[in-house]
Amino acid sequence: MSGGLVACAALLGGAAGLAALRVARRWTGRPASTRSGPAVGAVASAATGQPGRPVDRGGPPAPARAAGIGPSTGLGAAVVGAVVFAGLAVALGGDPVLPAFLGLAAVGLVLAVVDLACLRLPDPLVGAAALVVAVGLTGAALLAGAPERLLGAVAGAALCFAGHALLALLPGSRLGFGDVKLAAVLGLPLGWLGWSPLALGLLLPHLLNGVVVLALLAAGRVRRDTPLPLGPALLTGAWLATLTT
Template sequence: MSAAALVPVALVGALVGLAVPPLARRFATPPDRTGADPEPRPTVWAWLSPMVAAVVFVGLAVARGDDPALPVFLAVAAVGLVLAGVDLACLRLPDPLVRTAALLALGGLTAAALLAGTPDRLLGALAGAAVAGAAHVLLALLPGSRLGFGDVKLAAVLGLPLGWLGRDALLAGLLLPHLLHGGLVLGLLAARRVRRDTLLPLGPALLAGAWLAVLLV
């Protein structure tokens, strides 16, 4: 994809990033007793979100510019940014957002496979979702595991686009999130910012690992 074509992609990403903080607040914080949304508070994330979203979108466009499923990757990334914001705020991955990402991924990849005449890639996407979901179910069932079933469902959804790209992308997408999360936990423990029993969100690592896997394959 040419540099000129990346400019509108970056602008769309930045616009998505502007919408992420208020959407994340809406899902992370329930309305008050009068039914009104709580007063929003400006955060560092609110300022960084447009830049992060632009980088995410441009990275996907550079890596998958010739893939008919690029719009699907961008749509899933947009929902993923909101999910990351919610998980960072309240250690929760709301089902409505995960379902939205799943519908966008499954519907978009089905359309892309039919339009491109590559139904085998859709089968690969479905297999990727099954493998990613099953692997994380096993991890969640391990004694002492802190993996929540929201994380399991998100991993299965991310298995769709990763499976579309093939075995290498799926394997990277399964391993990278846990390497990122483990490194972060060790760093925070070394800095004494958390304790061993502190719960930390895994959703952002799942999303970041999947994004890196797309860029690396």
């Protein structure tokens, strides 16, 4: 692994973090009701005081503001992007699959900002993430002469989709189908890496989310019925699982 590669990845990640804030602005002003999932009604009611009304366009819904979560500052976004990209460069080195992971991370930064701001994972952004990683993995498979690895990626996506779809359909579940679709996309690179990273990528997001929820409850920042985003935990869990390779 080259130190220059890691440094370049960090600089690229910093720029991607700053760009994520700008790109996310076009999505954070739209009504949260466009995101599928059982939490939508609770978000709209909490933000407006009237059931069925969309979240105000001026910023994050009330639950997110009360919890102190929302779009990062420019410096914070740049630091997060640099750490994410550098970590991927350290884990994957000069592997031809690195560009696919970096591209997914760039779109993931935008998704994280949007989800933190207004509890949305817009389909066009999730679709863009799927396209980036699918094209990147296909290219890496052809370069490595190992097209069979794409089967593992597809299996990973299918397993992540099925597992999270079942969770979303459970009575009382707060998991939205935007989260389900993002989990399926993240299953592609995790399945490419193997069963161990895939298992970690399935487990870690829910552990991380549980820790965050408990910390916010203990601090009195949220109530037990406050809707909170899962997208950042899904992305962070996938990133941490990748670092184990």
